[in-house]
Amino acid sequence: MFDREEEKLKEFGRSLDKTPISEDELDAAIMKGFLQAKEGKKRNRRGIKWGLSVALVAIVLLAFVTSIRVSPVFAAYVSNIPGMEKIVEMISNDKGMMMAIENDYYQEIGEYVEKDGLRITIDGVIADEQGIVLFYSWDSKKKLNLAIENADLTDRTGENFDNGVSSYYGTYYGDDEVTKQGMMEFYFQTPYHENEFLLSFEAYGEEYSIPFSLDETVKTKKVYEVNETAEIDGQKIHVTTVEVYPTRVAVHVEADPDNTKQLLDFEDLRLVDETGETWGAIANGFSASGGPSDKEKVIYLQSNYFHEPEELYLVFNRIQALDKEEAYLVIDTEKEEILKQPKGNKLRNLKIKKDTLSLDVHADNEFNGHIFGETKDTDGKILESSSFFTTSREINVSKMGVSYEKNLDQYQSPIIIELVFYPEWIDGEAKVRIK
Amino acid sequence: MIENTVIKRAIKGDDTAFLQVMKAYKVDLYKTAIAYLKNEHEAMEAIQEVTFRAYKKIHTLREPSYMKTWLIRIMINYCNDQLKLKKRIIVSEEQIHSLGATDNHTVMEIQDAMGQLDDTSREVLTLMYFHGLKIKEIAVVMGRPEGTVKTWLNKALNKFRDILEEKGGELNV
Numbered sequence: 001m002f003d004r005e006e007e008k009l010k011e012f013g014r015s016l017d018k019t020p021i022s023e024d025e026l027d028a029a030i031m032k033g034f035l036q037a038k039e040g041k042k043r044n045r046r047g048i049k050w051g052l053s054v055a056l057v058a059i060v061l062l063a064f065v066t067s068i069r070v071s072p073v074f075a076a077y078v079s080n081i082p083g084m085e086k087i088v089e090m091i092s093n094d095k096g097m098m099m100a101i102e103n104d105y106y107q108e109i110g111e112y113v114e115k116d117g118l119r120i121t122i123d124g125v126i127a128d129e130q131g132i133v134l135f136y137s138w139d140s141k142k143k144l145n146l147a148i149e150n151a152d153l154t155d156r157t158g159e160n161f162d163n164g165v166s167s168y169y170g171t172y173y174g175d176d177e178v179t180k181q182g183m184m185e186f187y188f189q190t191p192y193h194e195n196e197f198l199l200s201f202e203a204y205g206e207e208y209s210i211p212f213s214l215d216e217t218v219k220t221k222k223v224y225e226v227n228e229t230a231e232i233d234g235q236k237i238h239v240t241t242v243e244v245y246p247t248r249v250a251v252h253v254e255a256d257p258d259n260t261k262q263l264l265d266f267e268d269l270r271l272v273d274e275t276g277e278t279w280g281a282i283a284n285g286f287s288a289s290g291g292p293s294d295k296e297k298v299i300y301l302q303s304n305y306f307h308e309p310e311e312l313y314l315v316f317n318r319i320q321a322l323d324k325e326e327a328y329l330v331i332d333t334e335k336e337e338i339l340k341q342p343k344g345n346k347l348r349n350l351k352i353k354k355d356t357l358s359l360d361v362h363a364d365n366e367f368n369g370h371i372f373g374e375t376k377d378t379d380g381k382i383l384e385s386s387s388f389f390t391t392s393r394e395i396n397v398s399k400m401g402v403s404y405e406k407n408l409d410q411y412q413s414p415i416i417i418e419l420v421f422y423p424e425w426i427d428g429e430a431k432v433r434i435k
Numbered sequence: 436m437i438e439n440t441v442i443k444r445a446i447k448g449d450d451t452a453f454l455q456v457m458k459a460y461k462v463d464l465y466k467t468a469i470a471y472l473k474n475e476h477e478a479m480e481a482i483q484e485v486t487f488r489a490y491k492k493i494h495t496l497r498e499p500s501y502m503k504t505w506l507i508r509i510m511i512n513y514c515n516d517q518l519k520l521k522k523r524i525i526v527s528e529e530q531i532h533s534l535g536a537t538d539n540h541t542v543m544e545i546q547d548a549m550g551q552l553d554d555t556s557r558e559v560l561t562l563m564y565f566h567g568l569k570i571k572e573i574a575v576v577m578g579r580p581e582g583t584v585k586t587w588l589n590k591a592l593n594k595f596r597d598i599l600e601e602k603g604g605e606l607n608v
Contacts, residue, residue, distance in 0.1 A: 002592040005599070009564035012545040016466045016565055026461045029479045033486025034454060354476075 024351070028358060028401060031389035039387075077101075081108070083123050086181045087135050095279055096303025097133065100126045100246050103306045105219070111212040122199065122210055123181070127218045128245040129191040134199065137181040151201040153186045155194045156211060185247075187286060221245045222305070224312075224434045232319055232428035235259045239314060239432050240296075248282060249301040251314065262327040264421055265320040265369055266299050271434075273309035291373060291420060312435035320369065321426045322419060329371075331357070333413040346423060347371075352408055355386070358401030361423065365396070369421020372402040377411035442499040453493065457486055460503050463566065464510050470549070470565055471514035471557075481517070485510050504576040507566060508558075515554050548598040556591030563588065 079085070084101075091097040100106065105126060112121035118140040126133045132153060184199075200209035222244040230237045236256035243250045249271065255263045265288070271279040279302045281287055290297035304312075322342050330340040333352055338359070341347045349360040361371060370390060375383040384405045391399045408415070437459040444452035464485060468478035488509050496505055549557055562568045562576065570588065574581040 002596065005592050005596050006564070008545055008599070009560060009595075012470075013565040013567075016470055021462060021465055023461075025479055026465060026482060027458065029482040030454065030457045030461060030486045033483035034450075034457070034490060036483075037487045037490035038450075 024358075024399065025353070027391055027399075028356065028389060031391060031401075032356075032387060032403065035387050035389060077104075081106075081124075083135075083137055083181060086137075087123070087183075090135070090181070090183050094282065094302050096246070096248060096305060097126060099303070099306040105246055105306070107214060107216055109212050111210050113208050113210045115206060115208060116204075118203070120203070120208060120210070122212050125214065126247055127214055128247050129218055129220055130189075131185065131187040131245060131247045132197075133247055134184045134186070135181065136184065139180065148182070148184070149202045151184055151199065153184075154198050154200070156196045156198050185286070219246050219305070226314075226432060226434050228432045228434075229256075230314075230316070230430035230432050232316070232430050233261075233321075233426035235261050235263060235319070235321065235426060237263065237319075237430070239434075242314065242434050244303060244305050246303060246305045248303050249279065249305075251299045251301060253297050253299065254295055255297070260324060261321040261426065262324050263297075263319050263321050264327075264419070266297075266316055267320060267425075268318050269299050269301065269314065269316040271301055271304055272313045272315050273304070273307070274311040275309075277307075277309075279304045291418070309435065311433065314432045314434055316430050317427060319426050320422055320424065322422050322424055327419050327422075329417040329419060330414050331417065333357075333408045333411065333415055335413075339414055342419070342422065342424065344424070354407045355405070356401055356403040357408060358389075358399055361398050361400055363396045363398075363423030365423065365425070367396070367398070367421075367423040371400055371419050371421050373418035373420035375402075375404070375415055375417045377413070377415045379412045381411060383408075383411060383415065437502075439499050442502045445502075446493055446496050446499060448494065453490060456502060457489070457506075460506050463503060464506060466565060467507055467510045467561060468514060470546075470561060471511070472517060477517065481510060481513055484513055488513070501576065504562070504566075504568065504572070507562070508576060511558050511561060515557075518550065548595055551598050552591065552594055555587055556594055559584065559587045559591050560595065 077084075084106075087106075088098070088101065091101070106124050107127065108124045109122045110124075112119055114120075118138060120136060120138045123135045123137055125135065134153075195214045196211070197213065198209055198211050200207065202208070224242040224244070226239045226242055228239050230239060236259060238254045238256065240252045240254060242252070251269060253266070267281075269281065282300050282302060286300055288297065288299045326342040328340075329338065329347065331337070331350065331352075332339050336350060336352050338347060338350050346362045347359050348362065351358050361367070370388050372385070372388065375385065377383060385402050386405050387403045389401050389403075437456060441452045441455050445456045461482065464482055465478055468481040469475070472478055472481060485506065489506055492509075496502065549560065552560070558577070559573060562573050563570075568576070570581055570584050574584045577584065
């Protein structure tokens with residue numbers, strides 16, 4: 001009855017099948033949507049914004065955890081506290097946090113809020129004078145996953161502490177089982193003096209807040225004034241101080257102004273004690289702050305707070321580095337062309353589409369950093385970025401992109417992008433005694 | 436084909452699995468977007484938005500085997516909203532080019548006719564003819580009895596024919 005119409009529709013369907021499709025663009029669009037969803041569309045409710053040059057924050061998502069080995073005593077301790085097993089799973093790749101729990105430094109909280117059939121509980125925290133790591137869980141009849149957005153930790157009146165950074169995640173692990181627990185981390189630039197807090201956040205478009213207080217006094221940091229200089233491949237690095245907190249270790253370093261290379265990332269910086277026991281980089285969470293142009297850089301490591309070593313060394317063998325005059329990328333946005341990049345031609349296949357710029361990064365070794373730093377146009381105007389993405393198709397080749405708040409044709413070409421990570425390393429041996 | 440276990444993991448909130456799912460169905464989604472929006476840029480925009488919406492809502496999906504059609508429905512809903520915003524549909528040179536069809540006139544004619552249909556008719560025809568779903572499957576996806584879908588399909592084809600004939604008539608005058 002509708003033969004002719006059906007045939008036309010099918011023909012149209014076939015013509016759609018022939019539509020040329022750019023897989024790259026589709027992947028980029030998916031990534032953008034995904035990142036927006038993850039970040040929550042309206043971020044920075046209270047305007048906490050750390051520019052890239054102030055803080056370079058690397059966050060790695062939780063990896064899958066299959067099994068954890070702990071001592072029988074620890075296991076017994078863990079089984080005594082409700083929900084603790086999952087907490088241990090979440091932090092199992094952080095020696096410092098594990099030790100904090102082993103040393104009974106976990107504070108149980110148990111405060112909760114209930115709205116709309118959803119109950120969210122702060123189970124407990126690991127806190128020190130500049131950071132609060134918060135473990136939470138939820139209970140709901142209908143909702144399996146809890147997507148927390150815009151989490152904020154303030155004092156009871158809702159006043160913000162000094163500029164801090166935060167990250168939060170939950171439910172991303174466990175193969176078949178739906179976990180109903182997650183963790184949030186808040187770190188501040190200066191010590192806080194309250195013990196009464198208000199945690200506020202959004203979930204499913206609803207606002208929630210939970211007041212809680214810390215009853216036990218937090219342990220104060222141990223500070224090592226180091227002031228030693230290490231050298232790798234002719235580049236000098238001054239290690240000024242090392243601060244050991246229960247949640248993490250902050251290593252403060254300064255690159256010598258006379259260095260010929262820009263030091264980008266201290267990949268394998270670690271603490272080693274007299275027995276050879278090692279505390280390495282933070283696997284999930286904030287790993288460093290300070291951009292290439294900043295004098296000081298802070299690298300965060302897993303904490304050895306609860307371990308009192310006889311001797312303690314800071315060791316590193318490998319730094320991501322570029323010649324200073326090469327540590328940037330110049331792009332002609334009109335011709336869609338790379339005008340200048342570090343030697344080696346590792347950046348290829350530049351694409352510009354509206355507000356988004358992407359290129360392929362060819363690395364000889366495993367490389368995970370996102371290369372794009374501060375971007376300026378010819379007039380010196382800063383291009384504010386709105387999101388980043390990375391996809392890997394082959395080993396050692398990744399497509400990396402950045403989206404700016406405005407379309408690229410709104411800026412004066414060429415633009416200059418500071419490189420904050422790059423697949424180029426210097427190697428050597430550096431060992432600084434800190435205790 | 437994407438495995439059911441991956442879909443299940445995606446529903447439970449596994450990010451890697453979610454991205455795998457999106458990538459597995461990206462071409463289907465893109466085709467739907469192009470059919471509705473007829474414009475490459477807008478279609479990419481649509482993919483981004485659908486990814487966003489899907490991520491926020493994936494935990495509500497009960498049956499993993501409905502993943503594909505669930506995503507396509509999100510896309511169709513989004514496109515319907517976009518079309519309402521536009522009211523009048525203009526076909527640009529670029530869009531014709533991006534369709535890459537040999538018979539541009541037919542393509543335009545059909546696109547135009549689709550654009551004039553009501554939402555339900557357009558959705559039924561899209562699922563049926565562009566995605567090759569059977570009436571039974573459409574019934575499940577839209578949550579209505581098969582009989583209703585059959586009625587809708589008949590109505591849709593009727594309207595579609597009327598629109599095409601009206602056009603043809605005008606051309607012949």
